[in-house]
Amino acid sequence: MSLLRTVELRKRFGALNACDGVDFTVEKGEFLSLVGSNGAGKTTLVNLITAHLQPDSGRIVFEDRDITSMTVAARIKAGIARSFQLVNLFDGLSVFDNVALSIFAREGKTAKITALAANDGDVRREARDVLAEFGLAVKSKLPAGELAQGERKLLDVAVAYALRPKLLFLDEPTSGVSSAEKAQIMDTVSSVVRSGAVTAVVIEHDMDVVFRYSDRIVMMHEGAFLADGPPDEIRANEAVASILLGTPSPA
Amino acid sequence: MKTAAIALPRSPSRLWPYAGGAIGLVVLASVPEFLGLYQTQLLTYGLIMAIAALGFNLLLGYTGLLSFGHSAYFGLGAYTVAFLLQWLGIHSMELYILLGLPVAAIVSALFGYICVRHTRIFFGILTLALSQVLYSLALKFFWVTGGTDGLRVPRPTLLAGMIDFAGSGGFPRFIRSYYYYVLGIFVLSVAIMWVIVHSPFGKALQAIRDNETRARFLGLRIRRFRWAAFLLSGTFTALAGILWVPLNGLTTPDVLYWPFSGEIVFMSLLGGFRNFSGPIVGGIVFTFLKTYAVASTEYWQLLLGTVLVVLILLLPTGIVGALSRVAKRLWATKEIAT
Amino acid sequence: MSILLVQLLNSLFYASVLFLIAAGLSLIFGVMRIVNLAHGSLFAIGAYIGAWLVGRAVGFGVPVIWLLLVMPVAALAVALVGVVIEPLLLRPFYRRAEEYQLLVTFGLLLILEDLMRLVWGALPLTADAVMDTIPVVHIGGLVYPGYNILVIAIGIAAAVALWLLIYETKFGVLLRATSQDRRMASALGLNVGLVYVAAFAIGCFMAGLGGAIVVPSHAAVLGMGIEALVLAFVVVVVGGLGSLKGALVGALIVSFVRTAGIQFFPEVELAVLYLIAAVVLIARPTGLFGTA
Numbered sequence: 001m002s003l004l005r006t007v008e009l010r011k012r013f014g015a016l017n018a019c020d021g022v023d024f025t026v027e028k029g030e031f032l033s034l035v036g037s038n039g040a041g042k043t044t045l046v047n048l049i050t051a052h053l054q055p056d057s058g059r060i061v062f063e064d065r066d067i068t069s070m071t072v073a074a075r076i077k078a079g080i081a082r083s084f085q086l087v088n089l090f091d092g093l094s095v096f097d098n099v100a101l102s103i104f105a106r107e108g109k110t111a112k113i114t115a116l117a118a119n120d121g122d123v124r125r126e127a128r129d130v131l132a133e134f135g136l137a138v139k140s141k142l143p144a145g146e147l148a149q150g151e152r153k154l155l156d157v158a159v160a161y162a163l164r165p166k167l168l169f170l171d172e173p174t175s176g177v178s179s180a181e182k183a184q185i186m187d188t189v190s191s192v193v194r195s196g197a198v199t200a201v202v203i204e205h206d207m208d209v210v211f212r213y214s215d216r217i218v219m220m221h222e223g224a225f226l227a228d229g230p231p232d233e234i235r236a237n238e239a240v241a242s243i244l245l246g247t248p249s250p251a
Numbered sequence: 252m253k254t255a256a257i258a259l260p261r262s263p264s265r266l267w268p269y270a271g272g273a274i275g276l277v278v279l280a281s282v283p284e285f286l287g288l289y290q291t292q293l294l295t296y297g298l299i300m301a302i303a304a305l306g307f308n309l310l311l312g313y314t315g316l317l318s319f320g321h322s323a324y325f326g327l328g329a330y331t332v333a334f335l336l337q338w339l340g341i342h343s344m345e346l347y348i349l350l351g352l353p354v355a356a357i358v359s360a361l362f363g364y365i366c367v368r369h370t371r372i373f374f375g376i377l378t379l380a381l382s383q384v385l386y387s388l389a390l391k392f393f394w395v396t397g398g399t400d401g402l403r404v405p406r407p408t409l410l411a412g413m414i415d416f417a418g419s420g421g422f423p424r425f426i427r428s429y430y431y432y433v434l435g436i437f438v439l440s441v442a443i444m445w446v447i448v449h450s451p452f453g454k455a456l457q458a459i460r461d462n463e464t465r466a467r468f469l470g471l472r473i474r475r476f477r478w479a480a481f482l483l484s485g486t487f488t489a490l491a492g493i494l495w496v497p498l499n500g501l502t503t504p505d506v507l508y509w510p511f512s513g514e515i516v517f518m519s520l521l522g523g524f525r526n527f528s529g530p531i532v533g534g535i536v537f538t539f540l541k542t543y544a545v546a547s548t549e550y551w552q553l554l555l556g557t558v559l560v561v562l563i564l565l566l567p568t569g570i571v572g573a574l575s576r577v578a579k580r581l582w583a584t585k586e587i588a589t
Numbered sequence: 590m591s592i593l594l595v596q597l598l599n600s601l602f603y604a605s606v607l608f609l610i611a612a613g614l615s616l617i618f619g620v621m622r623i624v625n626l627a628h629g630s631l632f633a634i635g636a637y638i639g640a641w642l643v644g645r646a647v648g649f650g651v652p653v654i655w656l657l658l659v660m661p662v663a664a665l666a667v668a669l670v671g672v673v674i675e676p677l678l679l680r681p682f683y684r685r686a687e688e689y690q691l692l693v694t695f696g697l698l699l700i701l702e703d704l705m706r707l708v709w710g711a712l713p714l715t716a717d718a719v720m721d722t723i724p725v726v727h728i729g730g731l732v733y734p735g736y737n738i739l740v741i742a743i744g745i746a747a748a749v750a751l752w753l754l755i756y757e758t759k760f761g762v763l764l765r766a767t768s769q770d771r772r773m774a775s776a777l778g779l780n781v782g783l784v785y786v787a788a789f790a791i792g793c794f795m796a797g798l799g800g801a802i803v804v805p806s807h808a809a810v811l812g813m814g815i816e817a818l819v820l821a822f823v824v825v826v827v828g829g830l831g832s833l834k835g836a837l838v839g840a841l842i843v844s845f846v847r848t849a850g851i852q853f854f855p856e857v858e859l860a861v862l863y864l865i866a867a868v869v870l871i872a873r874p875t876g877l878f879g880t881a
Contacts, residue, residue: 062485076470089466090461092525093454101454110455110476117451163469189365317688319626365867369874371687372624373830376822379868380863383819387859510815513626513695520692550707556699563689563696564681 001064003028004049004080004097004167009058018044021058021225022127026167032201033210038222043085045220046169048149050076050082060163062167079166083156085175085203087149091145095136095155098144100127127162133192134158150181157189161198168193170202174209182206186213211235268527272441272574279434292498293542294535295430298437299494304518305444306487311516312524313448314480315460317371320378321515323362324485326507327355328492330389331541333402333502342415344407344432344497350491352486356477359485359584365476379509385509401503404496405440440490441531447483456480459529488515514541517559523569532571591729596848598728602737604844605744606803607680610817612751613834619831620768620788622687623679626694630701631667631793635800636809637705640714647718648862656719660743660801667797668790675789679768680782683833698815706811719805731796740802747798748837754791755833764788768831779786823862829879838877 004026011019018041026032030251034042047053047061051072067075077206090098103123104110118124131137139147144155153173160168173189174182190213193200204210210217210231217234219227227237273396277299283291286517303325310316331351337339341350352400366377389396396402406425408415409432447453459466459476494500514537521540522533544551566573614628625631642659664881678697682690723735735840767774767784775781800809820843829837843862850861867879 072467073470073472076468082468084465088462088465090465091457092461093457097454098458101451101458102469104451104454105471106305109451110471111452113447113450113452115451116446116449117454120451159465159469256668304712311688317691318689345874365870369870372618373826373875373879375691376624376826376830380819380822380866382825384860384863391859509819510698513698516692516695520688524688552699553703553707554700556696556703559696559699560678563685563693567685567689 005061007059008078010056017223032216033214040220048109079161081160081165082169083160085171089144096140102111282534297535297538301531303488303491304530304534308482308530314456318378320382322511323382324488328489329496332496355488355489359482363481389504406488407497523572526571529571573576600844600848601869603739604840608840609799609820613792617792627697629814631796632800633814635667635797636804639801639804640716640809642717663801664798668794671790671793711810713810715808829876832878833874835878
């Protein structure tokens with residue numbers, strides 16, 4: 001059984017066919033990269049799966065359950081989480097609180113009004129561990145708004161990761177950071193995700209990053225899948241190369 | 252790349268809020284000894300407004316919702332006391348509180364349900380409009396509410412009827428005792444609000460304030476949290492109204508009129524709405540400010556309005572915000588120097 | 590029958606005034622994304638200036654028909670006040686959070702209310718003389734002020750003029766462009782600052798005109814602005830904020846409900862109004878034509 005399956009998923013925005021009958025499968029434990037040029041439909045696909053958008057038609061099946069009509073909250077409970085391309089953090093809260101809140105939310109503890117958040121030892125311990133894994137422990141007390149861009153991207157992933165999802169979508173986790181930092185971020189992210197046995201789907205534009213870290217690469221173009229396979233196969237695929245590099249494909 | 256040294260703690264010490272609170276409490280407790288009857292009475296009003304602003308700021312500072320209709324809850328508290336007196340002959344302060352708060356909670360829940368379905372500007376307009384429903388009711392049903400004349404509320408009994416203030420010397424005794432009574436409730440309110448904003452619920456509210464999208468993607472039910480905050484906020488402000496009317500001796504529709512809601516917002520801004528203690532400081536300072544303004548000039552609105560504009564221009568983080576910025580800078584330079 | 594007609598005319602009279610105030614509020618919000626809490630006070634200033642000018646004119650023995658000119662003059666005066674206020678008190682706060690902008694307009698309200706007290710004192714100011722400029726009309730056996738009908742005509746004219754301005758003139762295009770995307774408009778070379786001042790001035794003109802045309806019928810009193818703002822808010826809640834059509838429809842609905850309410854359920858007239866508003870909101874959360 002695949003962890004996630006979409007069946008004939010469709011979404012149009014006016015004349016733009018963002019998702020054209022997409023059949024997307026994700027296997028448990030994979031580290032998958034979703035690539036393609038801008039407007040290919042990658043973010044739309046992720047938005048549909050995470051309930052940010054509603055599909056025009058088609059189904060989404062997660063662990064053999066049809067989740068197409070489930071709300072955001074229900075899908076998170078089922079085990080799907082995401083980070084964002086444009087960093088989405090709680091800037092007024094400390095780095096620590098950002099992650100802690102994720103854990104409180106997961107545990108259903110956010111209705112607790114009669115006890116100090118600081119007194120929940122279990123949550124604090126887990127938040128500390130997650131921050132340590134992501135290398136953000138020293139910045140715990142800072143307000144999230146004061147971090148550097150690279151750290152913000154890591155925190156964004158950490159917050160999603162702290163939900164302990166089964167399937168994690170990362171929307172361009174290395175965009176907007178310097179090349180030196182890119183490797184750092186992806187090293188951290190991929191090691192944490194793999195060691196936590198979380199299945200990950202990463203939307204990425206940097207092909208170096210993609211080839212280095214992925215088990216499998218899926219390429220989208222104009223709302224449909226163009227190629228799907230391990231890095232070596234994709235590298236050898238000439239149609240892919242022509243789209244990515246702009247070289248004319250051989251006749 | 253070597254990571255920088257441990258990030259400096261953001262405030263001189265984590266105990267600072269508690270130490271400051273303790274000192275403040277000692278100061279407040281000794282006020283009647285050193286200041287006259289008038290100042291004590293004024294400070295009682297100040298503490299009452301501090302409670303009102305504290306409740307209001309749960310919604311603004313911590314949830315990110317600006318309500319321009321909090322006069323409704325303050326007035327509701329005041330009028331409920333007047334009705335309890337008039338219809339049920341109740342004189343006990345404790346009963347006023349115990350019976351008044353649920354009434355306010357119900358109305359806050361209702362108004363909140365209507366308002367939180369809307370976005371920011373519309374939310375503000377709605378809160379204002381709803382508060383004016385109560386205002387117009389207070390005016391129109393004058394045979395119940397006393398209309399513009401209002402309803403009188405004489406001195407209540409405190410501590411389950413054990414203390415009353417009839418007879419000669421009643422007034423100064425009342426002022427002093429009521430000050431301590433209000434102070435006690437003030438301390439309790441501050442403690443409760445402190446726990447609320449530092450609880451997981453409080454953190455969730457702040458998260459929703461900072462980034463609604465992300466909060467939704469943590470699985471939080473945004474509307475439900477906002478509604479809960481609205482309910483708590485209205486109830487707190489109603490408590491202030493309940494405490495206010497026995498001291499004022501009278502409640503009139505003015506306390507429901509929407510410019511009073513504006514004053515509550517003003518108080519929070521004056522103290523600083525991004526700090527916990529901001530509304531407290533703002534409530535007290537504003538009370539003194541307004542009293543002296545009214546006493547010194549016929550055009551006190553002009554004075555207050557100018558103060559407000561200048562405040563927003565120069566001191567947008569309020570008194571507490573500015574002080575804490577200064578304190579941080581001093582702390583930082585101290586660290587560098589040592 | 591005649592009573593019904595009189596009530597109808599009263600509703601339309603009231604709706605004209607409400608429309609002017611609400612349209613001004615909506616225009617300012619639509620273009621500048623500011624809710625001006627002092628908008629009602631500007632309406633009041635229009636009333637005061639109007640009444641004051643009428644008083645002066647009568648004192649100088651001006652022929653009665655010329656008193657009608659007072660209205661546009663008063664409106665222009667309020668527009669001028671707006672031209673002074675916008676760069677001084679509003680512009681410094683555009684980059685700030687919405688909360689601060691709202692509070693600044695509240696501070697402005699306090700200032701304006703006391704300025705009115707300072708200039709004109711605490712007693713009501715009347716402009717009865719203007720009522721005589723138009724002869725009365727006879728409806729059935731009843732006598733009805735012709736002036737009220739003039740006000741209705743002004744309301745209609747204002748609605749048409751505003752519609753033409755926004756949808757048929759080049760300036761209207763500028764207004765709409767700036768309201769839709771301020772940064773884009775600025776990037777295209779539009780002088781956003783000028784558009785803002787102009788929009789604000791027009792909004793103030795509308796409010797001032799509303800005050801000037803209502804004052805012959807209802808004297809200028811302190812606090813009338815604060816009261817008016819609440820009604821203007823009910824109008825935009827019902828009609829939708831930022832919409833001209835919404836201001837018109839909202840003003841008509843509010844006005845009719847209010848008139849009917851006063852006639853049939855005087856105690857709860859305002860409550861009926863709010864009830865209608867609540868019903869509209871449940872069906873259409875941003876008001877009937879809202880863009881907020």
